[in-house]
Amino acid sequence: MKRMIALILTLGIATPAAAQEAEGDGLSLMEEGAKLFFRGLMDEVEPALKDLQDLAQEMEPALQDFVEYMGPALRELMAEVEDWSAYEPPEMLPNGDIILRRKVPKTPADEGAIEL
Numbered sequence: 001m002k003r004m005i006a007l008i009l010t011l012g013i014a015t016p017a018a019a020q021e022a023e024g025d026g027l028s029l030m031e032e033g034a035k036l037f038f039r040g041l042m043d044e045v046e047p048a049l050k051d052l053q054d055l056a057q058e059m060e061p062a063l064q065d066f067v068e069y070m071g072p073a074l075r076e077l078m079a080e081v082e083d084w085s086a087y088e089p090p091e092m093l094p095n096g097d098i099i100l101r102r103k104v105p106k107t108p109a110d111e112g113a114i115e116l
Contacts, residue, residue: 027035081087081100088101 086103090098090100092098
């Protein structure tokens with residue numbers, strides 16, 4: 001998202017700069033069209049960016065609490081698990097426990113077999 005904003009801002013800044021260079025001989029239709037396009041794009045994106053910023057500010061305290069509470073446990077889990085690709089996605093049991101199952105390695109005999 002930050003990259004998109006930077007690109008839009010860069011293009012928005014570059015377009016007027018190019019327009020100023022071409023002021024002496026006037027803007028071509030392509031330059032004027034690009035300028036209007038990026039100005040319209042910024043006008044359209046600005047409310048969404050504002051909403052995203054407001055949402056981030058609302059979520060900040062909850063995320064800080066999550067990191068403070070879960071950070072040590074996640075660090076410990078990351079130290080224990082060497083290869084995440086060796087595990088199935090986490091599964092929540094009816095009692096609320098979350099388990100990580102190891103993937104069962106496939107053997108050449110399994111590939112030709114039909115599972116019933």
